[in-house]
Amino acid sequence: MAFIEVRDLVKSYGSFRAVDGVSFTVEEGEIFGILGPNGAGKTTTVECIEGLRERDSGSISVMGLDPEKDGPELKQILGSQLQESRLPDKLRVDEALxxxxxxxxRRADPNRLIDSLGLGAKRKTPFGKLSGGQQQRLSIALALVGAPRVAVLDELTTGLDPQARRDTWDLIEQVRDSGVTIILVTHFMDEAERLCDRLAIIDSGKVVALDTPGGLTAGVSDEQRVRFRPSAPFPDALLLELPEVAEIARSGPQVVVTGRGNLLQAVTSVLARHHIVAAELRVEQLSLDDAFVAITGKSLEH
Amino acid sequence: MSSLAKLIQTEARLYARDRTSLILGLTLPTVVLIALGIIPELRESSEDFGGVRFIDYFAPSLLVVSVGVIGLTNLPVIMATYRERGVLRRMRTTPVHPGKLLFAQLLVNLVAALVSALLLMAVARIAYDVPMPEHPLGFAIAFVLGMAAVFSLGMLVAAVAPTGRTATGVAMVIFMLIMFFGGVYLPRFMLPEAVATIGDYTPPGVQALLDSWSGTAPSAVQLLVMGATALVVGALSARLFKWE
Structure with missing residues (x-):
C-alpha cells in the first residue's frame, strides 16, 4: 500500500460537490503538491486527510490509518498547518511550542525547532507582536513539534513578502530532508515548481492532471520560443530550412522563432555561420503557468 | 506535565496577562464595596434597611457582580474569540480534543470568580466589619449552584456566538439582566415585588445568598432551580457547541 492513498474521495456541502472523486497517492519522503484555483476543493481534500471533515465516500489511508476510524492515532503522526489559524495574542513563542x-x-526538540525556523530571538515574544512571516513560521513549528511523519501545509506562503517566501521554501526543503513527507496546498505556480516532486492539479473538485512539474509542462507541449535581435538582416528561409524550426515571426527589430527539440542550438549555429550576432537572445519555455492554463482553461488569480 | 495540566497553566497565564479582565474581573466588586463604604451613612444602621447597615445588606449582592463579570463577560468572549481565530480548529488537528481547552478555560474562570468573591468578603470583613455568612453550609451551596447557573449561561453564549463581538453583545444583555434582578443596580427592597420574585430565581439566586448570609437556611426550591438551570443549560451548550 502507498504511504498515503486517497481514493475516489467525495465531499459535498449541501448540493455543492466540493470534492468529486479525487484520487492520488503520495510516496514516503516526497513533497506532493496540490495546486488549483480558489474554491477548487484543495483545502477540503486535505481537511478530510487531517480528520477535520468527514468524507461522504471514498477512502483515505495515511500509513495505513484512516482519519475517521483512527483519528487520534493519525494525529500523532500527522502535523497540520492551517490557513488562517491564529493563536491567543498573549501566548509567547516558547509557551506555544x-x-x-x-x-x-513523540516530540521534536522545541529549542532546535525555534532556532531552525529563525525564531530564536523571538522566544519570549507574544504571538500578537510577531510579524506575519514570524506567525507563519510559528504555525509551521507547531505542525512539526510532534515530530510528525507527514506534514500538511495549506497556503503556506500566502501573505508573506518575497524574501520570507523564499526562506520558507528553504525551510520546507530542510523538513523534507529530515524525512518528513509533505503535502503542500498552494495556488502559487512558482512555489509548486520549486518545491514539489509531483503535483496534482485540482479543478472543480476533480484531479485534472497529476505529474512532476516538468512532466506537466512537457505533456502540454514541448514548444519553445527563441527571441533575439539580429546584427544583420537575413531571409526567413535561412531558418525555416531547419527541421527544428516551425515558424518565424518578426516584430520591429526582433525575431521570434518557434519550434521544438534543440531549437536554440540549431538557430544559433546557423546564425554564427552567416556571421550574424544574436543580441538580447532569450529562450522561452512553456512554464507551469502556461501548462495550468492549458489544462484547466483558467489562470490562477494571485 | 500532562496536556490538561499544561492547558490549565497556559489559560491561567493568559488570564493573568489580560490586565483588563484581571483587574475588572477580580477587583471590581471590591472596589464598589470600598467606594460605598466611604459614605458614612451607609455604614450606620438605618430604619430604612430594617435596622441593618446598608453595607451589610449590599455585600452579598456584590457577589452577583463577581460571578457575573467573570462568567458572562470573560468566559464566553474568550471562547468565542478562540473559535473565531481558529484556535479550537487548530487543536482539532492534534491528538488532544479542544474540549480539554474548554475545560481548562472554565476551570480558570471558576477559580477567578471564587477569588473575586473571597476578596470581596475579606475586604468587607476587615474594612467594614461586615459579618460573615451565618449559615456557612447553606451559603456555600447557594454560591456554588448560583455560580454554576451563571457560568452555564456564559457557556451557552460561548457555544453559539460566531464571533467575539457577538458574544460580547449577547453576554452583556444577560449580564445587565442578572445585575438588575440581582439587586445590584437598585437594592432589592426598592424593586417592585414581582421583579424581586423573578430575581429569586434568576441566576445566581441572590435571595438564597442573602438568606444564608443572615443565618436562614436558603430555600430548597431556589437552590433546585439554580442546580437545574446549570444542568439543563450546561447540557444544552455542550450539545450546541461549535468547534468552528
Whole structure:
C-alpha cells in the first residue's frame, strides 16, 4: 500500500460537490503538491486527510490509518498547518511550542525547532507582536513539534513578502530532508515548481492532471520560443530550412522563432555561420503557468 | 506535565496577562464595596434597611457582580474569540480534543470568580466589619449552584456566538439582566415585588445568598432551580457547541 492513498474521495456541502472523486497517492519522503484555483476543493481534500471533515465516500489511508476510524492515532503522526489559524495574542513563542508539544507522545526538540525556523530571538515574544512571516513560521513549528511523519501545509506562503517566501521554501526543503513527507496546498505556480516532486492539479473538485512539474509542462507541449535581435538582416528561409524550426515571426527589430527539440542550438549555429550576432537572445519555455492554463482553461488569480 | 495540566497553566497565564479582565474581573466588586463604604451613612444602621447597615445588606449582592463579570463577560468572549481565530480548529488537528481547552478555560474562570468573591468578603470583613455568612453550609451551596447557573449561561453564549463581538453583545444583555434582578443596580427592597420574585430565581439566586448570609437556611426550591438551570443549560451548550 502507498504511504498515503486517497481514493475516489467525495465531499459535498449541501448540493455543492466540493470534492468529486479525487484520487492520488503520495510516496514516503516526497513533497506532493496540490495546486488549483480558489474554491477548487484543495483545502477540503486535505481537511478530510487531517480528520477535520468527514468524507461522504471514498477512502483515505495515511500509513495505513484512516482519519475517521483512527483519528487520534493519525494525529500523532500527522502535523497540520492551517490557513488562517491564529493563536491567543498573549501566548509567547516558547509557551506555544511547549503547550503543543505536550499534546504528542513523540516530540521534536522545541529549542532546535525555534532556532531552525529563525525564531530564536523571538522566544519570549507574544504571538500578537510577531510579524506575519514570524506567525507563519510559528504555525509551521507547531505542525512539526510532534515530530510528525507527514506534514500538511495549506497556503503556506500566502501573505508573506518575497524574501520570507523564499526562506520558507528553504525551510520546507530542510523538513523534507529530515524525512518528513509533505503535502503542500498552494495556488502559487512558482512555489509548486520549486518545491514539489509531483503535483496534482485540482479543478472543480476533480484531479485534472497529476505529474512532476516538468512532466506537466512537457505533456502540454514541448514548444519553445527563441527571441533575439539580429546584427544583420537575413531571409526567413535561412531558418525555416531547419527541421527544428516551425515558424518565424518578426516584430520591429526582433525575431521570434518557434519550434521544438534543440531549437536554440540549431538557430544559433546557423546564425554564427552567416556571421550574424544574436543580441538580447532569450529562450522561452512553456512554464507551469502556461501548462495550468492549458489544462484547466483558467489562470490562477494571485 | 500532562496536556490538561499544561492547558490549565497556559489559560491561567493568559488570564493573568489580560490586565483588563484581571483587574475588572477580580477587583471590581471590591472596589464598589470600598467606594460605598466611604459614605458614612451607609455604614450606620438605618430604619430604612430594617435596622441593618446598608453595607451589610449590599455585600452579598456584590457577589452577583463577581460571578457575573467573570462568567458572562470573560468566559464566553474568550471562547468565542478562540473559535473565531481558529484556535479550537487548530487543536482539532492534534491528538488532544479542544474540549480539554474548554475545560481548562472554565476551570480558570471558576477559580477567578471564587477569588473575586473571597476578596470581596475579606475586604468587607476587615474594612467594614461586615459579618460573615451565618449559615456557612447553606451559603456555600447557594454560591456554588448560583455560580454554576451563571457560568452555564456564559457557556451557552460561548457555544453559539460566531464571533467575539457577538458574544460580547449577547453576554452583556444577560449580564445587565442578572445585575438588575440581582439587586445590584437598585437594592432589592426598592424593586417592585414581582421583579424581586423573578430575581429569586434568576441566576445566581441572590435571595438564597442573602438568606444564608443572615443565618436562614436558603430555600430548597431556589437552590433546585439554580442546580437545574446549570444542568439543563450546561447540557444544552455542550450539545450546541461549535468547534468552528
Amino acid at each position: 511547549d503547550l503543543y508539544g505536550s499534546f504528542y507522545r
